[in-house]
Amino acid sequence: MSDTDIRPGERAADLPPAADAQLRFIGRARTPFASRADCPRQGRLDGPDCALELDLVWADALEGLERFEHADVLYWLDRSRRDLVLQSPKSDGTLRGTFALRSPVRPNPIGLSRVRIVRREGARLIVRGLDCIDGTPLIDIKPEACAYTPEAPAKAADGA
Amino acid sequence: MSDTDIRPGERAADLPPAADAQLRFIGRARTPFASRADCPRQGRLDGPDCALELDLVWADALEGLERFEHADVLYWLDRSRRDLVLQSPKSDGTLRGTFALRSPVRPNPIGLSRVRIVRREGARLIVRGLDCIDGTPLIDIKPEACAYTPEAPAKAADGA
Numbered sequence: 001m002s003d004t005d006i007r008p009g010e011r012a013a014d015l016p017p018a019a020d021a022q023l024r025f026i027g028r029a030r031t032p033f034a035s036r037a038d039c040p041r042q043g044r045l046d047g048p049d050c051a052l053e054l055d056l057v058w059a060d061a062l063e064g065l066e067r068f069e070h071a072d073v074l075y076w077l078d079r080s081r082r083d084l085v086l087q088s089p090k091s092d093g094t095l096r097g098t099f100a101l102r103s104p105v106r107p108n109p110i111g112l113s114r115v116r117i118v119r120r121e122g123a124r125l126i127v128r129g130l131d132c133i134d135g136t137p138l139i140d141i142k143p144e145a146c147a148y149t150p151e152a153p154a155k156a157a158d159g160a
Numbered sequence: 161m162s163d164t165d166i167r168p169g170e171r172a173a174d175l176p177p178a179a180d181a182q183l184r185f186i187g188r189a190r191t192p193f194a195s196r197a198d199c200p201r202q203g204r205l206d207g208p209d210c211a212l213e214l215d216l217v218w219a220d221a222l223e224g225l226e227r228f229e230h231a232d233v234l235y236w237l238d239r240s241r242r243d244l245v246l247q248s249p250k251s252d253g254t255l256r257g258t259f260a261l262r263s264p265v266r267p268n269p270i271g272l273s274r275v276r277i278v279r280r281e282g283a284r285l286i287v288r289g290l291d292c293i294d295g296t297p298l299i300d301i302k303p304e305a306c307a308y309t310p311e312a313p314a315k316a317a318d319g320a
Contacts, residue, residue: 013217018184020297021236024267025180033317040317041310057173058267061245063257071259072272074234076181085221089311097223099231099301102308107184107218108299112232112272137180139268141259148262150201151249157193157200157291 009093011086018082018108025137027054027123029075031130036079042102043131045070045116052125052138059123062141066120070144073130076137077109111136114144169253171246178242178268185297187214187283189235191290196239202262203291205230205276212285212298219283222301226280230304233290236297237269271296274304 006012030051033039040047052073054062065071084105086095098106115129125141142148166172190211193199200207212233214222225231244265246255258266275289285301 011220015184015217018182020185021183021238022178023181023183024175024178024242026267037315038317039315041312041315042305042308042318057175058245058259060171061258062260063246063255064260065257068260074268074270074272078181082184085218086223090313095223096311097225098221099218100222100224100228100303101311102302102305103312106300106302107186107221108234110234110270110300112234112302112305114305140266140270142262142272143260145202145262145272145274148202151256151261152201152263153250155197155199155201157198158202 007088007091009088009095010084012083013085015083023076023139025076025139026058027052027138029130029132029136029138031132031134033133036133039133040131043113043129045129047128049118049126049128050130052127052141054123056123062120062125065143066117068117068143071115071117072142072144073113073115074140075111075132076139077104077111078137080104080109082107082109110139167248167251169248169255170244172243173245175243183236183299185299186218187212187298189290189292189296189298191292191294193293196293199293200291203273203289205289207288209278209286209288210290212287212301214283216283222280222285225285225303226277228277228303231275231277232302232304233273233275234300235271235292236299237264237271238297240264240269242267242269270299
């Protein structure tokens with residue numbers, strides 16, 4: 001099935017072009033998955049080593065990330081259609097809302113993987129747990145929230 | 161400190177305008193946090209009820225999301241500068257790479273909160289755990305990954 005097909009029962013919205021904010025790609029994911037058919041549905045923390053290859057301007061932005069065990073990686077699934085409201089992932093007529101799925105088909109096709117940090121090599125971060133095709137554009141990397149304590153002082157709304 | 165200031169030691173990159181991909185806002189977050197000073201540094205799952213108010217075209221895209229306990233919410237922190245490579249969150253000269261922080265200052269200022277789903281009211285999803293200012297534009301909602309099993313059949317790379 002191609003990215004432009006629609007399955008029985010699926011509903012597309014009629015939308016103007018997306019124009020609310022602009023992304024800047026920060027690099028590319030290097031994975032052993034050459035095509036969409038090769039990609040797993042979900043990455044595994046014991047999966048193969050992959051690399052987050054950052055553009056050189058962002059190399060130092062990795063400083064200090066290795067002290068975390070896990071990171072959240074955001075990437076852009078640029079081959080996905082963006083207008084489906086209801087989807088039938090099993091192609092059996094059963095419908096789910098787009099926001100009840102982690103399908104790449106969504107109004108903003110941003111993939112999110114929680115990865116295990118293996119090591120840093122300059123502007124490259126070696127990780128496990130990615131599920132995307134080789135060459136996927138990267139948008140952001142954040143230390144995983146549960147292990148993260150903000151460096152800036154707490155504010156009133158953070159409570160005791 | 162305003163969003164355009166820079167602290168001692170912080171380094172900004174010289175960048176062309178962001179123009180790699182376009183986002184479409186899907187709605188707005190309604191939170192009790194009127195200003196940035198009111199926001200917690202990190203949302204708490206036992207924090208106040210907040211609403212994800214979707215544009216009506218996306219209302220049905222919430223179908224089936226209530227069967228999950230938690231969701232990942234992505235939002236756009238549109239008041240943040242986007243060019244810092246190294247930051248000093250404690251303003252004490254200690255520097256961290258941008259990707260080692262969950263600061264809103266990043267090349268693509270996308271916030272990510274894991275929230276508890278309280279209930280759905282049509283095009284509104286009531287959640288706890290947001291940390292953003294009232295009116296923040298929403299980009300995406302996904303069921304939390306650990307509790308999620310893809311609906312589509314497994315592929316070879318998903319393993320046994």
